[in-house]
Amino acid sequence: MGTNNKYYWIKLNTNFFIQREVKSIRRTENGLLYIVIYLKLLLLSANTGGLLIFENTEDNLIEELSIEIDEEYEDVTNAIKILQKKNLININSNDEFFLNKAPDMVGSETAAAERMRRSRAKKKEIEKNVTMLQDVTNCYTDKDKEIDKDIKIDDDKAKYISEINNLIKNKISSSSLDNFINRFGVNKLDPLISEIKDSDYLKGNINFNNLSDDFIDKAISGKYKTYKNDDSSNDEDEVNIYAGVEPIRGYIK
Structure with missing residues (x-):
């Protein structure tokens, strides 16, 4: 396996x-x-x-x-x-x-993480009955760190899936999130989610299975932010000129 x-x-x-x-x-x-x-x-x-x-x-x-x-x-x-x-x-x-x-309700675990979890459980059982050398009991290898990193990544993905599914109509799965991260990088998820929270347009139209670099960059830049009329400000720089734009063919559903 x-x-x-x-x-x-x-x-x-x-x-x-x-x-x-x-x-x-x-x-x-x-x-x-x-x-x-x-x-x-x-x-x-x-x-x-x-x-x-x-x-x-x-x-x-x-x-x-x-x-x-x-x-x-x-x-x-x-x-x-x-x-x-x-x-x-x-x-x-x-x-x-x-x-x-x-x-x-869904949980997941990589094969490597499962092996490490079992290894740690076995180690704890041994430590109950055997006095181990200090340099052995305190050993924390690079492989351990990589496995812990994998576990954290899995936890982060589960949180992203739950958060995005609470925001948009088009449901996102583990595979579509993996495809997004592989294509655009995880660093674009947080600003994109922030924009979706403020944009009714993105909530209703974004489709994680059909995205382009151009659409992601425009979404993150605030192009599709929901327009809110603020009578207290006359500064044109604060007005989102892209509010209410028509769907861009090929980028969204």
């Missing part, structure tokens, strides 16, 4: 089964089955940040999902309908569903 492999999981809060939406689903006919299907879909979408995407292996996405989670087509269809009604799933299109609470 390669050192870059990652493991994903979902984290269930202790109040999961007493949430109003879950309790309401459970009281319906076949409610327990629909909750099981919901959990299976959460697990299935863990490595995509909540996205379920049609892969053209069957006639439609629901048929693919029913095969993947080993549940009847009709049951999956009914489960998705009730999950949509409870605002637990968003039907972006016939080819893409999004589990709204997944970003806050």
Whole structure:
């Protein structure tokens, strides 16, 4: 198994089964089955940040999902309908569903981080029973530092995914965030998120799967900042002349 492999999981809060939406689903006919299907879909979408995407292996996405989670087509269809009604799933299109609470429930860990975690656990167990030399117990190698760095990067990505998904309509997954970072660098994420917070235009139009360098530079520079009329100022330099511009073809959805 390669050192870059990652493991994903979902984290269930202790109040999961007493949430109003879950309790309401459970009281319906076949409610327990629909909750099981919901959990299976959460697990299935863990490595995509909540996205379920049609892969053209069957006639439609629901048929693919029913095969993947080993549940009847009709049951999956009914489960998705009730999950949509409870605002637990968003039907972006016939080819893409999004589990709204997944970003806050998904955790991940690189293979290297898992090995280090197990190694540290084993080391702590040994230290309970064996007195080790000071220069051994205090050893902190460059490899340890790199693994800790990987863990921090994973944590930062999870925070970015959660923050961006709270701002925009087009949902962002782990893969689309990785593509963005590889292309534009992580240093452009913070100013871009800052601009999205202040721009209704960006919230409704930015698509992380289809961006150009020109669009990113203009967004970060404030071109798409929401215009706010301020009667207290007559300084033309403070007026955003780009407010209310039409969508730029090829840059946004």
